Amino acid sequence: MPHSRRFIHRFTPRGLGAWLALAFSLLTVVLTLLLVEVVESAATSQVKSSIGYGLGEMANQTADKLDSGMYERYREVRLMARRNDLISPNASQEQRRAILRDMQATYGYYEWIGMAGLDGTVLVEARGMLEGKNVAKRPWFSNALKGNYVGDVHEAVLLAKLLPVQEGEPRRFVDVAFPYLDAAGKPAGVLGTHLSWQWARDVERSIIAPVQTRNKVQALLVSAEGVVLLGPEGLQDKTIDVASLREARQGRTGYAVERWPDGRDYLVGYGATRGRGDYPGLGWYVLVRQDVQDAFAPVRELRRRALWSGLGLALLFSLAGVLVARRITRPLEALATSADHLRRGDSTELVPGGRGYTEVRKLSGALNALVAALVQRRAELQSLNDTLEQRVDQRTVELERALSSVRASEQRIAAIVEAAQDAFIAVDQRGMIIDWNPAAERMFGWAAHEAVGWPMAEMILPERYRPSIAKALHSLRQLAPDAQVRRRMERTVINRQGAEFTVETTVALAGVGSDAFFSIFLHDISERKKVDRMKTEFVSTVSHELRTPLTSIHASLSMLDQGMAGELPADVAGLIRIASQSCERLMRMVNDLLDIQKIEAGQMEYKRTAQPLAPLLRHVAEAMAGHANLTRVKMKLDLPPGSDGVQAEIDHDRMVQVLTNLVSNAIKFTPSGKEVTIGLAQRPGWARLSVTDEGPGIAPAFQPRVFERFAQADAADSRPKGGSGLGLNISKAIVEEHGGTIGFETHAGLGTRFTVELPLA
16 A cells, blocks of 8 residues: 555656646647537537438439429320310221320320220220220229319229239329310310329439439338338338328428337438429328438548547647646746745845746736735734624624515515405416415405416406407517506406406506516406496486487477467566477487497497588588577588598488587587688598587696596586587497597687598498
């Protein structure tokens, strides 16, 4: 044991030069090997990709050549079916046979070319085979009449006994058939061909053969059903299901490394036939495979060369490192000698003379200054150390207080959420529930431990609303990080028993970044909704019940006002007139309530027809002239030249109702002596109807509520005129039902203009 220690100590580096030499050597070896490994890895990956893409391109070329060949045969047979000298009823059987024989000789892959009548009887064939036989039940005949002109690969049936025996494998064909037409353009029969499967073998050899011997590449042609039509002997006519075939079925071209049923790993390039021109294709897939060991042989050779090159470079750099280390350590050795003299009390400089490089000279100067400052810094350090402990204690106390404050804040928030009367649900950005308070348990019937961790949509939303929640969460995740999200809305939810009810929700985004979540408060408003429905039903019932007696009262008062009961005293006639006007106003209010009820129920009827708008405006102006005269307001009709041709598809009565309401409001708020203007204008695709008054304008505080129900301005001159506050709301609903828009512009002291825009007919 002592001998082994002495042996190890003997060969351990003692000086800085030796250590630097050893470090340089190890570092250069490691770096060189790493660099070689990186380069080799990149080159290997590139070579593998090149080999794989080569096989994929070979598969794609084979598929393209199969498509090209089938397209040529498809076009040839279609042209043959259109040759007048072949399909003419005046052509003799020998003439037809000669033409077919010539076509068969031109392209040797046609094993059988013949013409059959509509009953399926073979009329003529290039070599007389099957003439007089009935082929009506053969797929190529029936499919051609149905418009399917190409059949997939199949073995010979009727021709098996007539054609010469083929060695190696049974005869197989691809059928190409087209109907030929008579003089009237109707099918007179079918021209059919049996294309020998040998042409596919030739296509395979033309592409695969150049690399077959050297690289041991195998090509497989697979049908749409996964049956190997062409390939190695062991796989012929077998059904396969490999990953590369599934990729080819997706219309992709590329390569994959996969294990096949024979237990061997292959590099497989894949491609798919896609048809060409009007040839639809048969959905064939081409797989070109090569054993992984054979395919990646160049990669192994590349790795071997890279390894030996790396080792050679590492040795060369190690020798260079030894030389550099010796040059670096010589000035340091001199510095170490001077430092030792300084330790023994010698006041000589650390670096004698001007020898050594700049760094050594700077180091000696820095050490001299360091020694001078060391004593002073030691005293300062002692003082700083005394105060540092006090600062640490102070910061520790402050951190403990801050932590206590945070914990207290969290406890207060948790207590508030737990005691809240409204249900609270916290949902992360994926839509999963992360918090569920007791009010939520009471509202939905799910305990907190049952709800947390489940998707919110599945727990509380009816099935029909769940897709919309997924879209909403997706859109919210796309918002900017600093975007503020706070929404209040009504939603229909379900409890544990599946019963639906309505809640009012307040949604806010809490937190930032990936830790952000949605806090949702839900308030049950099903009872309020029930009260609203009862109120609506009550208003509807009262409106209907008031309408009939009001109609009778109004008719009676109108008759008295018109003198049907004889001349009345002046004071009585005045009271009758006031009662009639009040009754008429009450009837308008009832009619407005009924219209609102119809609009809510979707029962408002519209009879829209395309009609000019100018006569409509004239009609409204004439109808409202009397009302304007009573208030001494002038009526003006602004119809520019050519406006008589402006048409829109509208319900005449409903649009009169809208304009009458707008004009009535304008007259109501226009001072005596001023005027109300009814105008018509046109812009591309739209007609604009406007009603302008010269009143005081709409107050800014009231503008957002102009089209709300029962909304009335607080102007001093509006109260004597009365109104239900429903007219503009009804007008907005009618205009929007016509596909238009309604809005207004107002200026204090200058008046207001309401505009209705309708799409042109």
